[in-house]
Amino acid sequence: MNAFEPWMMLVVSLLIFGIGLFGLIVRKNLLVMLMCVELMLNGVNLSFVAFSKMHQSIEGHLAVLFVMTVAAAESAVGLGLVIALFRTLRTVDSDQIQMLRD
């Protein structure tokens, strides 16, 4: 390993994606869960740029741009939802939010 290769970046991005996925599965606090989603999205962004470098094109960067936009919009709406939920249920623990269950 003498020089940096794009595939190494892919490994990192997958690790981060996996960590984010695990966090999404095990944590109960809604806010932390949203943060894990951001982690996953970022991992994917990293892989887009890595592929773009690998294939010597610029399209990957554009994809990242769009993903970032969507992520921003999504986190805004998500947090708005959390606030609305908190107003009614006074909690952000997903275990407590079971009104639709059964």
Place this chain on the structure above:
Amino acid sequence: MMIALLVFLPLAGFLINGLISLSPRKWGTCSPNVPGIIATGMMAISFVIACFQFLKLGTMGALMNGAPVLEETLFSWIRLGPFIVDFGYRLDRLSGVFTLVITGVGSLIHLYSIGYMAHDRGVARYFAYLNLFCFFMLNLVLGQSLVHVFLGWEGVGLASYLLIGFWHEDILKVHAGQKAFIMNRIGDLGFLFAIFLAFGFAGSVDALAVAKATPPAPVAAAFAVFVFIACSGKSAQIPLFTWLPDAMAGPTPVSALIHAATMVTSGIYLLARLHPVISSSAGGLALIGGLGAMTALVAAILACFQSDIKKILAYSTISQLGFMFTACGAAEYGAGVFHVMTHAFFKALLFLGAGSVIHALSGQQDIFKMGGLRKELPLTFWTFTAGWAAILGLPPFSGFFSKDGIIHEVWISPHGGGVLAGVLLFSALITAYYMTRLYVLVFFGASRISKKEKEHLHESPLVMTLPLMVLALASLAGGWFGAPVKFSPAGGIHGGTAGEHGVPESLVMAASVLAALAGAAMARFRYAKKAESEPVLDPFRIDSFYGMAFGKGVPALAGWIGRWIEDGVVQRLAGWTSSLVGLSGNLIRVVQTGSAQAYLVMIVIAMAAFLSWLFFGVGGYGKF
């Protein structure tokens, strides 16, 4: 078209009389008896046409050599690839003889019925059924293909059922009809299997094609067995004969026509029609001959213990059919067919005579309650005597020629032998015994008739005695047809000179006449003086055996199987299935946690599985 016409005229009679029977008017009791005239007319015209066709056949080639045939194919009936059945008629010497008997004797019996059924309310229905029977019987003997024959075969079974149970208000008569029909059906199954086999080895179901085929020995044997099962049902041989005595519940002319002269002879027709392929199986012939001889003997013995005049004649028919089957079993089909013809004459005569007696005695059928009728019913007596002499085989009556012919042919045939001939001879002796017993008890001696019956005692009208006289003449003269008519359908004939084949025919003639006289003498000696009523015995108890085995045994077996399989197996399986569904449901329900995170884990697992399949499994990416 003439053959088709002669077949369809009785059908027209059936339709017309059927329509008449649906009308509320009582046709029979007014004169003229319109349904009877229509029915008899149809039969008579058919007979005339048949005569002309038969003569035409005779001119087509010397009756001795070759096999002249008149064919009429009406339309193509079934076409299923290689299975082709055309609806058509074939008149050759074999079917010609049968057709003449059916239409001739049939017409006489129709005429007789006009008198016999004169006071019956269901006269139109009766004649409709009788014509229907004749239609089907003609289809049976004239059909080109085995399927057509089977159509007739089934049809006569149906007509027989309808006619046996004609007086359907009496439930016992209905049961008799059912018994006949069901035992017939068992035989029909044999016929069907025979047709299937025939199509297999001959590639066709045309009767002549099947007869000419040469299947391998086991197939031929199986074919012969199936055909014999069919004949056993229809012609009342062992083991399917117990329906015929019960069938006497029908009107006497019906017994004469169906259960003496025609339907029960269908078996002989079938064997004669298929004779080359049947003869190719020595085992099959042995079975037919052996069972035929056994039937002849057993039925003759059983006849000695009956006291109903019609039942005696019924057992006699079974026995005489046994003679015919023994002849076929010895591959002497010509002798069998000749006896069919003469037997039709004298047995119909005997039945009609018995009917005349019953009619005269207002319904009495017990011979121990008759006696001395020869003075009161002279015409009936003399014609009955002719029939009696014929069945005993006394020369010069027809029965002598045909019965003697059978015994002789069976003796000298390579497939027959002395044993079978001996059994037949002994049966002839017993035949003479029980027939003379009947003859003496009915017509001779002191009268044991009740007073009430004596009041109405009268000789039958001309309508009934005319057929008796014609049949008596036929019983006397029919034998002289023997020489040209005694043939086998393949064309060979058997002359009757003595000493040709090792056993002189004159020896057989003498033996059979002696046997007949001996039997007659024994009966006369026994019954001339004492005439107390005898109990009806059933020494072999075959009927009760069938009743136990099938009447009680089969429902019991069905019940046992029902309990064992239905409750034991089926219910348990159903129970297990429902429990299984419930259990698996409970198992799988675990997965539905309702927690989105749990579902996320499942998605991850599924993705991993998919990826591993993609990379390691079928169509993998190789260098992974």
Place this chain on the structure above:
Amino acid sequence: MDARLLAFFIFSTIAVFGSLMVIFKKNPVASAFALVVVFFSFAGLYAVMAAHLVAALQILVYTGAIMVLFVFVIMLLNQDSPIEDLKASSGAFKGIAAIAVSGLVYLLIRAALLARGVRPAGDLTDEKLANAGGNVRAVSESLFSDHLFHFELTSFLLLGAIVGTIALAKRGAGKEGAAT
């Protein structure tokens, strides 16, 4: 070992560590700050790959806007104290999840390794990029010509998000009032 590789190792270590802290820290605020660290190291990683625009935007958008919003909401909802939610799930569940996720990641990494030495699909080498005016120019030229429609669509998306968020967050007469 060249500089880029060294930088890559440093930044990726920080990123992985930081993300582990995001998911394992008990205090949501700590998680949020760990996430900020992760985003910064991501910017560094983008820089290693000479994706200058993306790196800049990463800091501007993610750390500058999104994380600010996160912290804002955390504080608004008084979630700044430690919570024991990681212990709330059963060990078995956590175990299965860990195995499943690591299995998936393993397979994906193996797939990624297939990409070693792959032939490039495009022809935008570093020299060509430099001649074309640099990374930012290349991205913007592509964005505003070939992908103009998609760009316009995102503005709709943002509009929708804004309207939605305002509708959700509003107090007062309407659904909110009835619910509360």
